[in-house]
Each structure stands twice: as structure tokens, then as C-alpha cells.
Amino acid sequence: MSKGSTSIPIFLLCNYNDCTFAIKIDRNVTYDQLLDKLCLKWDSLQFDNICLSYSLLGHPSCTLDNNEELELLLALVVHFDSKCTDVVVRGKNSTIDYGNLNKRLDYGEKESMLELEVCDIALSHDNNKSVNLSNRASTSSNKNSRLEVEEKKFEGVIVEFRNALSKFSIECGFEFIFVKNDTVRVTAQCLFRETKCCMWNIHGRVKNANGFFYIRKLNNVHTSGAEVCTMNHSRMSSDLVADLIVKGVRDNALTRPVHVVQDFKWGYGLRVSYHQAWLGVEKTKGDIFGDYLMSFNQLRWYVDVAKSCNPRGYIEFECDDTKRFKILFVIFHDSISGFNYCRHLLFLDGTFFKGRLRGNLLAATRKDGNQGFFLVCFGIVGSENQDNWHWFLEHLSTIVLAERNITFVLDCNLGLVEVLPKVFPTAFRAYCLYHLKMNLRHHLCGIFHGLKEKMITLFGKCAYAPTEETFHQCLVELKIECGLRVEKFLDDIPYDHWSNAYFQGQRFGEIRSNVAESFNSWVRKECHLPITKLIDSVRIKLMRKIAKKRELVNK
Structure with missing residues (x-):
């Protein structure tokens, strides 16, 4: 490791198969030594088949593949003033893979939810009450684009604002309630306004001139305590799931709810129920491909x-x-x-x-x-x-x-x-012939596996036999091996429909x-x-x- 890295030890919280193992490293530890420690801890890991990624504030999936990236990790930890960082350990052939997540459900960059293209609001935590807002139209060309405080509009109207506000509360780890929530206006305040006197609130309404939703008032200071991000959140709903997976479902109509549950857990660190995922997938398919009844x-x-x-x-x-x-x-x-x-x-x-x-x-x-x-x-x-x-x-x-x-x-x-x-x-x-073999295998249910496979092989020889003489030789051998059970099966399928020797038409070798x-x-x-x-x-x-x-x- 270069001397430019810190000599202060840090802790890597390595997670593998829902088991966490802490490793202390400093600038003298190499990437190969790190892999050796992981292999000693988990016997199922192989040295040449390990894939590592770590997470820092706003970046939950950073690659860690060599010494240079390990040096970079140490430098970033110093930059963010952190003593430890989470590291995800998995096999390179693991089915849970961030690359696979991007192919199956393209949620956008695996960055903080505020930086995702599908997340359409970013409210500042500074005491000066400054606010940056983005909408789907503005982020379509540039993921990092933001609308300044003078704009504060959502071209997706009020539904887009509700979804964006829910995403923001999940990311920042606070709860809110709606005071007013109708088709033209929304007012929300902190859940702990009465108990902890937290004055956080936001208010907006739809402008009649253009139909866009505008934020009119925002107090973005929380005094209710520390913000804690957990896997469960009351604002996680099927509508929010549908809004997040819309691009992935458009690219892949075979998206399954179980994949959505898994992707939210590993990509976002959020727990989504199967019912919410199923409803989200169905709503998204209805919006993209149309309603089944219609x-x-x-x-x-x-x-x-x-x-x-x-x-x-x-x-x-x-x-x-x-x-x-x-x-x-x-x-x-x-x-x-x-x-x-x-x-x-x-x-x-x-x-x-x-x-x-x-x-x-x-x-x-x-x-x-x-x-x-x-x-x-x-x-x-x-x-x-x-x-x-x-x-x-x-x-x-x-x-x-x-x-x-x-x-x-x-x-x-x-x-x-x-x-x-x-x-x-x-x-x-x-x-x-394939379906006939499957039917024969089912007909011979209960027979020893080795004998059953031998019967199926002999049946295939009968089908491929080029002459009637060869066909009957194979057929006699088949009946001797299995007896009445095979004879009963063969009585239901005439020879001229499945054997080359008796077939009268032309099937050009297609069996x-x-x-x-x-x-x-x-x-x-x-x-x-x-x-x-x-x-x-x-x-x-x-x-x-x-x-x-x-x-x-x-x-």
C-alpha cells in the first residue's frame, strides 16, 4: 500500500450469506491478504471466485477488486471521517449480483436513492432551509440535474410529488403525516410535531394555469432527533414500488415479484413484502402494456x-x-x-x-x-x-x-x-419421440431408475430402427425386459405414427x-x-x- 494512505486502522464489516465478520486493516494489508482472511473465515469461498463491493455514504455499491481500489477505500474512509465500512462478499457466480440487478430491473445507478433517476426530490438538511428539487422530465437527460428553489415544480402533477416525498422520507429516515391531501393541494408535517415539537412541514398545490404541482412552503429543519434508516418504513407501498420499477418492467415483461423483493433488499436495503411487490408489478404492467380486461x-x-x-x-x-x-x-x-x-x-x-x-x-x-x-x-x-x-x-x-x-x-x-x-x-x-419417452417414463413409475432408463433407451432404438426387421428385434428385447406394462403402453400408439420403419409419409428426419x-x-x-x-x-x-x-x- 502506498504511504499516501492512512496508517490508522479501520474495520471492514464483511457480510456473506447474512453473516457479518469484522476485519481490521491498515495500509500494510494487501488485497490478497484480505481474501485469505475471508477464505479462512468461510470455507465455502474460493480465493479466485470472490467478488467484493463496499458502501459509503451515497454510494452503496463500490467495487473492490485489487490493491489500488483497496488504497482508494482507505482514502475514502478518511475523507468521510468513518471508522468502518460495510463490505458485501459473494461468489462471482452468485445469483444475487448488482450487475444482474441492472439487467433484470434497471432502477438506474445503485447510488443513494436521492441520486436515482427515479427519485425525484432532494431536500437539503441545512439550517438555511435551502431546497433543491428535481422532476422526472428534468432528470431524463441528466441524472444530476436539479431545479432551483425558484422553480419547485413537478410536471407529473400531484402523484409524482407524493411518490417523491415518500422516497425522500425513506432515504432520510423520518416519518410524516398528511394534514391536507386532495387532488389539488398537499400539506405534510412531521409525525412528532405534537410530542417532540418538530416543525418540519411542506405545502404545495396544483397551479391552474399549467396543471403543474408547485411547492409553496417548506420548513426543512428536523428537531425530533436523529434520523435512522431502517429496512422497514411505513411509506413503502405498492404505488412506490411500481414507480421505482417502471423502467425495469418495461424492459423485461417477465419481472417477477420475488425478484423485486430481492432487488430492493440488496440494492436499496429495504424490506418489501411479496404482496407489495406483486401489486407493484401488476400496476406497472397495467400502465405500460394496458389493462387485461380492456x-x-x-x-x-x-x-x-x-x-x-x-x-x-x-x-x-x-x-x-x-x-x-x-x-x-x-x-x-x-x-x-x-x-x-x-x-x-x-x-x-x-x-x-x-x-x-x-x-x-x-x-x-x-x-x-x-x-x-x-x-x-x-x-x-x-x-x-x-x-x-x-x-x-x-x-x-x-x-x-x-x-x-x-x-x-x-x-x-x-x-x-x-x-x-x-x-x-x-x-x-x-x-x-421426446413426448413419447416422457409418457413412457411416467407409465413406468415405480420401477427401479436404472431399469427405467434402459427401457426408454430401447424404446428410442425401436423408433430409430430403419427396417421392420431391426424394429421387431428391438421391440422383442424391450418387451422381454419390462413385459406387460410396456405392451399396454405400445397398444395405444400405432407403429406407423412413431417408428421410422413403419412411417408412410415424409418427415425429413424430424422425429x-x-x-x-x-x-x-x-x-x-x-x-x-x-x-x-x-x-x-x-x-x-x-x-x-x-x-x-x-x-x-x-x-
Whole structure:
């Protein structure tokens, strides 16, 4: 360590897995020696897999990776006149990582909450009552920008001010109550005004001329005692959570409440209940993506616009007798024209919606010339049953040329297996080998694991056998090993639907429905959205995919 650093020892409060360990260091301690002490304390840590970060006033996540940064830590401690500092210890592959927090929920810089872009007020603690205020519009271009005392306005109107005031009270560790709180004015005072004679108060109102909220009066001196920041605060609400995570949810529709709880704990040092996090996520999704119920009302309008913009496409929308949504079928013109020049092979599958309202997304996909998947059509139904599959396949038959012998690759869904021969009597059906193996594994429940895996391997050999003779040799071996349980399973699936030796159609080496599963993964985020937003998001992704292919062809 350089002599420019202090020789006065300081204490590092190292926290790992909710356990804190104090280490005394001075200018003679190196970074490697610090890691050695940590490894001796916690056996689960490895010397080359430790990631350290420390916190100082206004900066809760500073990196500590080498000797130079350790020197800087000592210098900063002297600058802030502190005798100790908190150090977070974690493995480099830990799931709780500030870098991961930024990817999952981009709350902005992991600085003091007053410095976050989402925190829109900073009230000075000086006795001269000076005040700096910032609003969301002003911080969008510069995170450190502030409005001077003469401005004191919030363009987000009164809701923005309430959220900013709550953030400020949480950051500074004091409590307040509203004396007046309506649609045009807000007056708040310290909770201990009566008991401790603290005269802190703030008052503001909406200006009729422009609709902005202006602070008219502020006494920013607290006399109620020391300010203490804790993990719990009465002003932490679902509305405040929603205001803080709005950018992260916009970037990632799969944001889960458990992630929000974890991120607030490790990023801000605040405890948020799961219910508050869930409500915050739902409110944010409603503001960004629209309300789930209203989305169904917008669906009829969206279908009419889509038909007018894509007249050569095929979109069908039906409601039941009570005018409630029943089913939707969508296929775009590019998918129709492209399918006529591709292999006679279609993959059928369905996936669940994961939003507030449940349903299923049925899809028919194919492979393109680069072995990638290409969406042919999709439908939205209430559940995956015979009637809905029959309706979906009937509309699919209107765009598939009757003279073409199509091969369908599908899982063993009972509704689909029964309906497909009725709509496409001349088509060939190939059952996905992966799903058959999963069904066999479930059928052999209770058998020794090693024997069960051997049975599944023999079943795969039967499916891949190129000739009938080889197929029956493998089949005899399979039945000898397991007996009646396998025979009962095989009786329900005809050989010509799953074995290469007996299959009559052309499936071009496709024995699994991986393409359909790839599509389900492709729309995984969209399945969390309201129905109208979901359809439009799939359309946009498909257009981008086609445009990208066109660019590759034109190079």
C-alpha cells in the first residue's frame, strides 16, 4: 500500500450469506491478504471466485477488486471521517449480483436513492432551509440535474410529488403525516410535531394555469432527533414500488415479484413484502402494456385494422352468445405464400398464457431453409381441447393446398390426436419421440431408475430402427425386459405414427417437435402480455424476423 494512505486502522464489516465478520486493516494489508482472511473465515469461498463491493455514504455499491481500489477505500474512509465500512462478499457466480440487478430491473445507478433517476426530490438538511428539487422530465437527460428553489415544480402533477416525498422520507429516515391531501393541494408535517415539537412541514398545490404541482412552503429543519434508516418504513407501498420499477418492467415483461423483493433488499436495503411487490408489478404492467380486461375490448378494433392493413392475410375472430371472446385465428400473407414453397411438414403445439387471464396459444410452425423455425399461423383459445383444435385446424385447412400430402409432427395430446384425422384425413401423423419417452417414463413409475432408463433407451432404438426387421428385434428385447406394462403402453400408439420403419409419409428426419418448442420459447415473454398487445408483439417479432432474412439474402 502506498504511504499516501492512512496508517490508522479501520474495520471492514464483511457480510456473506447474512453473516457479518469484522476485519481490521491498515495500509500494510494487501488485497490478497484480505481474501485469505475471508477464505479462512468461510470455507465455502474460493480465493479466485470472490467478488467484493463496499458502501459509503451515497454510494452503496463500490467495487473492490485489487490493491489500488483497496488504497482508494482507505482514502475514502478518511475523507468521510468513518471508522468502518460495510463490505458485501459473494461468489462471482452468485445469483444475487448488482450487475444482474441492472439487467433484470434497471432502477438506474445503485447510488443513494436521492441520486436515482427515479427519485425525484432532494431536500437539503441545512439550517438555511435551502431546497433543491428535481422532476422526472428534468432528470431524463441528466441524472444530476436539479431545479432551483425558484422553480419547485413537478410536471407529473400531484402523484409524482407524493411518490417523491415518500422516497425522500425513506432515504432520510423520518416519518410524516398528511394534514391536507386532495387532488389539488398537499400539506405534510412531521409525525412528532405534537410530542417532540418538530416543525418540519411542506405545502404545495396544483397551479391552474399549467396543471403543474408547485411547492409553496417548506420548513426543512428536523428537531425530533436523529434520523435512522431502517429496512422497514411505513411509506413503502405498492404505488412506490411500481414507480421505482417502471423502467425495469418495461424492459423485461417477465419481472417477477420475488425478484423485486430481492432487488430492493440488496440494492436499496429495504424490506418489501411479496404482496407489495406483486401489486407493484401488476400496476406497472397495467400502465405500460394496458389493462387485461380492456385489451379484450380493443381486440375487435385491432382485428378490423389488421384486416385492412393486411388484406391478403386471414384473420378470424369469434365471440360466444354473450359477446365474450371465444377464439381467434391469425395468419399473415407472407406466411401463406412462404408455406407453399416449403417442405410438406408442419409442427403443431400449444402453450399456456402466464398473465392474469388464462388461455392457450395454438401454433403451426415449419422449418425454413436454414433449419430455423418459421411461424405459419397461430390461434388464441380459452383451453386446449377437441373443439378448439378442430376449429383451429379447419381454418388452417383453408390455406393448405388440398393436393399436398402434409406430415404433421405433434405430441400425444388427446384432443389433437382425435381431431386431426377428421380435418386432414390424408395427412400423415408423426408423434414426437421426446413426448413419447416422457409418457413412457411416467407409465413406468415405480420401477427401479436404472431399469427405467434402459427401457426408454430401447424404446428410442425401436423408433430409430430403419427396417421392420431391426424394429421387431428391438421391440422383442424391450418387451422381454419390462413385459406387460410396456405392451399396454405400445397398444395405444400405432407403429406407423412413431417408428421410422413403419412411417408412410415424409418427415425429413424430424422425429421430435423441437421446432414447436422453439416457437414456445420465442414467445415466452409475450405470453405475459394482454391479448391485444400479445398479438401485436408476435406480429412485430415476425416482421423483424422476415426483414432480417431479407437482409441476409440481399447481401
